[in-house]
Amino acid sequence: MESIENRLGLVSFTVDSESHIKPKEEKCDNCRLRVCLYVCPAKLYRLEEGKIYFNHEGCLECGTCRVACPEELEWEYPRGGFGVHYQFG
Amino acid sequence: MDRFDAVVVGGGAAGLGAAYRMAENGLNVLLIERGENIGEKSVYGGRIYSWVFEEYVKGFRDAPIERWVRKERMTLLDEKESVSIEYSSDESCSFVANLTKFNRWLAERAEDAGALVISGIKVEDVKLNPAKIVADGDEIECDAVVIAEGVNPMLAMRLGLREDWKPEEVAVGVKEVFKLSEDEINSRFDVESDEGVANLFVGYPIFTHGGGFIYTNKDTVSAGVVVRVDSAMNNMIEVYDVVEKFRTHRDVAAFLKGGSMIEYSAHLVPEAGIKGIPNTLHKGNVMIAGDTAGFVLNRGFTIRGVDFAFYSGILAADSIKEAMDKGDVSSAGQIYEDKVRKSLILRELERFRKALDVLENTRFFDEYTRMMVGIMNGIFDVRKESNRLYDVVMDKTKGRKLRMVLDLLSAFRGL
Numbered sequence: 001m002e003s004i005e006n007r008l009g010l011v012s013f014t015v016d017s018e019s020h021i022k023p024k025e026e027k028c029d030n031c032r033l034r035v036c037l038y039v040c041p042a043k044l045y046r047l048e049e050g051k052i053y054f055n056h057e058g059c060l061e062c063g064t065c066r067v068a069c070p071e072e073l074e075w076e077y078p079r080g081g082f083g084v085h086y087q088f089g
Numbered sequence: 090m091d092r093f094d095a096v097v098v099g100g101g102a103a104g105l106g107a108a109y110r111m112a113e114n115g116l117n118v119l120l121i122e123r124g125e126n127i128g129e130k131s132v133y134g135g136r137i138y139s140w141v142f143e144e145y146v147k148g149f150r151d152a153p154i155e156r157w158v159r160k161e162r163m164t165l166l167d168e169k170e171s172v173s174i175e176y177s178s179d180e181s182c183s184f185v186a187n188l189t190k191f192n193r194w195l196a197e198r199a200e201d202a203g204a205l206v207i208s209g210i211k212v213e214d215v216k217l218n219p220a221k222i223v224a225d226g227d228e229i230e231c232d233a234v235v236i237a238e239g240v241n242p243m244l245a246m247r248l249g250l251r252e253d254w255k256p257e258e259v260a261v262g263v264k265e266v267f268k269l270s271e272d273e274i275n276s277r278f279d280v281e282s283d284e285g286v287a288n289l290f291v292g293y294p295i296f297t298h299g300g301g302f303i304y305t306n307k308d309t310v311s312a313g314v315v316v317r318v319d320s321a322m323n324n325m326i327e328v329y330d331v332v333e334k335f336r337t338h339r340d341v342a343a344f345l346k347g348g349s350m351i352e353y354s355a356h357l358v359p360e361a362g363i364k365g366i367p368n369t370l371h372k373g374n375v376m377i378a379g380d381t382a383g384f385v386l387n388r389g390f391t392i393r394g395v396d397f398a399f400y401s402g403i404l405a406a407d408s409i410k411e412a413m414d415k416g417d418v419s420s421a422g423q424i425y426e427d428k429v430r431k432s433l434i435l436r437e438l439e440r441f442r443k444a445l446d447v448l449e450n451t452r453f454f455d456e457y458t459r460m461m462v463g464i465m466n467g468i469f470d471v472r473k474e475s476n477r478l479y480d481v482v483m484d485k486t487k488g489r490k491l492r493m494v495l496d497l498l499s500a501f502r503g504l
Contacts, residue, residue, distance in 0.1 A: 001333065001337070002333065002350060004329045007265070007329075007350065007353035008353060010350060010351060010352050011353055011354070014125065033322070035321075035322045038325055038326065038327040038328065039261065039318065039321045039322060039326075039328055040328065040329075041261060041263045041328040041329050041332075041355040042329065042355065043327075043329045060353075060355040060356075061130065062261055062355040062356050062357050063240065063241040063357050064261040064318060064321075064328070064355070064357060066241065066253075067253070067254050067255070067256055067259055067318050067357065068318050068321070068322055075241075075243075076243065077123055077211060077238075077241065077243060078123075078211075079123075079211055080123045080125075080209050080210040080211035080224075080225070081123075081125040081209035081210075083124075083130075084130070084354075085124070085125060085126070085129045086128075086129050086131065086189055086352065086354050087129070087187075087189055087352060088187050088189060088266040088309065088311070088351065088354070089128060089129070089130075089131040089132045089133065089187065089188035089192075089354065
């Protein structure tokens with residue numbers, strides 16, 4: 001078994017200080033579906049004490065959360081040069 | 090600053106096709122890629138149909154090709170069993186490549202031809218009349234812009250060139266790459282060094298829209314799962330988890346055994362076929378190509394996107410050249426629109442319009458996959474007394490024969 005954390009550890013990233021994806025707290029608080037918790041292939045959305053937390057470190061830039069989110073998720077590609085560096089695309 | 094005839098946004102297959110072709114035709118073209126290096130944002134399953142590169146790229150035989158696909162395998166999986174069909178040929182029309190390396194090679198060819206390729210810069214905006222792009226606080230004006238920004242159409246949406254994808258129109262693909270020796274891959278997959286295998290899987294672990302894949306590279310193997318986003322949402326499929334379920338199924342694990350995972354990646358795949366193509370592919374002299382336009386064909390057995398992407402870039406390049414030669418550069422967008430609508434890409438997507446309905450039918454991914462595996466089990470599971478084929482089939486198809494025949498007929502017609 002390979003935990004998702006271990007798998008993300010195989011990938012090279014240049015992490016920007018600011019996130020390129022910004023969930024809106026009040027929208028997430030009232031969201032009933034919360035599909036982000038399982039559709040994100042990097043498992044970057046977490047539920048803690050009833051609140052959704054997102055960590056952009058480890059983002060694979062697929063866009064699944066943007067498409068799946070029933071609310072309007074603020075989503076941009078990272079700034080030029082930042083984010084994931086795939087070697088075996 | 091140089092005045093560019095055209096600016097290409099994005100250094101994937103579509104953008105590189107456009108930049109390469111324009112440079113070959115003597116145009117002054119600039120390609121801007123957001124990744125620090127070309128190819129490092131590109132992800133796909135693993136196979137490219139070669140025709141477009143053979144036709145358009147000089148020296149294509151020197152491209153970084155991992156293996157030519159000589160074996161096509163379709164595998165139906167349930168929890169513990171599998172049924173495979175293999176087609177083997179000594180000729181090949183497709184190859185497995187590492188898209189990062191392959192795109193880097195294409196970018197070098199574009200540069201050799203005279204294109205200016207800049208990476209590490211994100212285009213923040215594209216403007217119309219006159220066409221220009223905004224990046225790094227600068228505006229660059231040109232005669233035409235080709236937006237080949239990939240499947241997430243952030244710029245195209247802002248320009249009103251297309252709407253965002255709905256969950257049922259895209260699938261999320263997750264890929265794991267495993268390091269194995271070349272000899273080990275050859276013996277495990279029963280191929281020679283330049284020969285490769287493309288293996289698609291249906292059924293376990295998702296039993297809904299999508300499936301698994303394995304592609305053989307030279308000394309790595311790519312394996313993963315593709316799940317339509319709406320199915321993942323509706324069935325609460327944990328995407329990071331299903332790829333592990335797939336990897337650890339005994340009939341998948343057998344191919345990966347002893348290999349160490351060296352990369353994990355994810356990417357969206359347009360899966361709406363002809364229905365995912367926007368009504369217009371241009372606005373003024375700004376045009377969209379590749380995944381941004383939705384040029385991917387999924388027939389169930391095969392999925393092709395990289396060849397269409399590159400070809401759409403070529404069509405964009407040729408449209409700009411044609412418009413310039415006519416002395417009316419402002420007509421490039423319309424010429425592109427006409428060319429694409431008449432092209433192989435749209436013909437193919439149109440031809441397989443009905444495949445969308447077939448692949449919408451989840452019975453193929455669940456019920457019929459299990460049924461087929463069950464029939465094979467009934468034939469081969471001999472414990473003293475054997476079952477007649479007739480009895481096995483009658484038993485497994487009980488109460489659903491008519492629906493099954495109709496479904497199979499639709500598959501024959503659609504795929």
